[in-house]
Amino acid sequence: MGIISRGFHGRRQDGPPDRVPPGQYLTDDFPVLSAGPTPHTPLEEWTFDIRGGSEPVRWTWDELQALPSEEITKDIHCVTKWSKLDTVWQGVSVDTLLDAVEHDAGYAIAFCDGGYTTNLPIEDLTGGKAWVAYGYDGEPLEPEHGGPARLLVPHLYFWKSAKWVRGLALRDDDEPGFWEQNGYHLRGDPWLEQRYWGD
Amino acid sequence: MSDPRVLDGNAVGGLLHDVFGAEVTAVPCTCGSCGARGEIARLVVYVDCPGVVVRCPACTQVLITIVRVHEHACVDLSGVGRLEL
Amino acid sequence: MKTLELDVDWDGHRAGQHLDVRLTAEDGYQAQRSYSIASAPGERPAITIERLDDGEVSPYLVDELREGDVFEVRGPIGGYFVWDGDEPEPVLLVAGGSGVVPLAAMARHWKRVGSSAPMRLLYSARSWDEVIYRDELEHLGIGVTYTLTREQPERWQGYARRIDDELLSEVAFPASEGPRVYVCGSTHFVDAAADGLVRLGYDPASIRTERFGATG
Numbered sequence: 001m002g003i004i005s006r007g008f009h010g011r012r013q014d015g016p017p018d019r020v021p022p023g024q025y026l027t028d029d030f031p032v033l034s035a036g037p038t039p040h041t042p043l044e045e046w047t048f049d050i051r052g053g054s055e056p057v058r059w060t061w062d063e064l065q066a067l068p069s070e071e072i073t074k075d076i077h078c079v080t081k082w083s084k085l086d087t088v089w090q091g092v093s094v095d096t097l098l099d100a101v102e103h104d105a106g107y108a109i110a111f112c113d114g115g116y117t118t119n120l121p122i123e124d125l126t127g128g129k130a131w132v133a134y135g136y137d138g139e140p141l142e143p144e145h146g147g148p149a150r151l152l153v154p155h156l157y158f159w160k161s162a163k164w165v166r167g168l169a170l171r172d173d174d175e176p177g178f179w180e181q182n183g184y185h186l187r188g189d190p191w192l193e194q195r196y197w198g199d
Numbered sequence: 200m201s202d203p204r205v206l207d208g209n210a211v212g213g214l215l216h217d218v219f220g221a222e223v224t225a226v227p228c229t230c231g232s233c234g235a236r237g238e239i240a241r242l243v244v245y246v247d248c249p250g251v252v253v254r255c256p257a258c259t260q261v262l263i264t265i266v267r268v269h270e271h272a273c274v275d276l277s278g279v280g281r282l283e284l
Numbered sequence: 285m286k287t288l289e290l291d292v293d294w295d296g297h298r299a300g301q302h303l304d305v306r307l308t309a310e311d312g313y314q315a316q317r318s319y320s321i322a323s324a325p326g327e328r329p330a331i332t333i334e335r336l337d338d339g340e341v342s343p344y345l346v347d348e349l350r351e352g353d354v355f356e357v358r359g360p361i362g363g364y365f366v367w368d369g370d371e372p373e374p375v376l377l378v379a380g381g382s383g384v385v386p387l388a389a390m391a392r393h394w395k396r397v398g399s400s401a402p403m404r405l406l407y408s409a410r411s412w413d414e415v416i417y418r419d420e421l422e423h424l425g426i427g428v429t430y431t432l433t434r435e436q437p438e439r440w441q442g443y444a445r446r447i448d449d450e451l452l453s454e455v456a457f458p459a460s461e462g463p464r465v466y467v468c469g470s471t472h473f474v475d476a477a478a479d480g481l482v483r484l485g486y487d488p489a490s491i492r493t494e495r496f497g498a499t500g
Contacts, residue, residue: 004309008315
């Protein structure tokens with residue numbers, strides 16, 4: 001705890017405690033967080049792959065668009081402490097994608113244009129909890145927010161919702177991704193405040 | 200909506216001072232991927248993310264990652280080829 | 285814009301350095317910002333803050349802070365983007381908006397030490413109203429050239445556009461004089477100015493840059 005500055009409050013808003021996890025503040029805007037340059041893969045070259053099952057499976061952009069999709073309204077929580085309520089997305093459930101693959105993996109690593117990775121237990125990717133999202137707020141997902149498509153796993157801290165996602169590598173072990181190798185929690189449940197290793 | 204800030208090594212001079220215990224913005228750093236060499240102040244730094252990510256200005260590979268974990272810092276230098284401290 | 289003089293217990297700073305300010309609220313919430321030191325070495329560290337309406341820190345520092353208030357400061361920071369005054373080469377300072385702050389410290393230092401190195405400041409701002417330290421910069425004895433990119437006062441005779449190769453060639457020292465350059469401003473501004481100077485024949489190693497990001 002630093003030296004307290006009289007009269008300083010910061011700009012945070014608190015929100016309803018049943019919707020805002022511990023240590024989080026509400027925001028009205030949608031901060032763009034980036035650890036690197038925004039990739040720009042042309043849609044004709046874009047693919048989504050699932051590897052590590054009995055056979056690799058791939059969808060092109062058009063094939064992904066042809067899959068059943070849904071509108072998803074969820075609260076999102078970034079480990080940098082901002083939360084945004086009722087965000088509206090359009091995308092394909094990861095259940096739909098994993099149904100096309102024969103596998104018995106317990107974990108997956110999402111891999112992305114630009115080299116970003118993040119790991120998740122299969123349980124956190126299934127049962128209607130995760131999507132490959134290509135629309136936000138009624139519009140195509142913008143590149144700085146992860147477009148053309150990002151992973152969306154809103155029940156975990158938002159670093160798990162990997163931008164510019166290009167696929168999932170299924171695994172038997174929980175191999176840490178980029179932030180998880182650098183001090184962040186392997187799972188990242190905001191309601192348990194699992195921000196860092198050992199939390 | 201504000202754009203994420205892409206800055207340079209000057210912007211994290213204070214943080215790096217805490218990490219290395221010395222002023223390092225003028226320290227030459229060689230990229231472990233492409234061999235490009237330049238002062239830490241010339242490196243490309245992303246600060247709007249759950250940590251600080253420092254990349255090579257020539258090839259964009261990640262050189263250094265710093266995350267403040269509670270009372271300490273997790274510092275990954277694996278992308279750096281050499282630092283001439 | 286407001287300039288604050290800080291009482292710190294460090295030994296002094298170098299022209300071009302910055303400091304980090306950390307504010308802590310009663311509930312432990314913290315916010316941190318970096319500010320270039322506007323004053324010359326030998327003077328108390330002063331920072332100039334641009335108040336952004338939707339900012340988190342600048343409205344506090346500009347509106348709320350009273351004499352005697354305390355906050356944490358870390359610094360002085362920087363060992364690359366500094367000018368100590370004993371270098372003999374001509375010095376070209378290129379400022380984009382608030383990037384003028386550390387360059388003004390260098391110009392003030394130039395005057396204080398009575399340097400004989402020729403020094404020029406090329407200062408790009410959106411309008412005349414946004415030019416800071418106006419009177420002071422013009423009385424230091426360095427060459428000052430403004431370019432006002434968005435609007436200009438009536439009867440403005442100076443440059444009225446973003447920095448380009450032609451403007452640089454008219455204002456910058458010839459590359460053959462081996463000048464040292466300090467460019468400070470937004471990433472976009474810095475990249476454009478540095479690239480332009482390299483096209484004029486400047487050695488990239490002679491161009492030192494500091495990129496500012498917008499924060500409140």
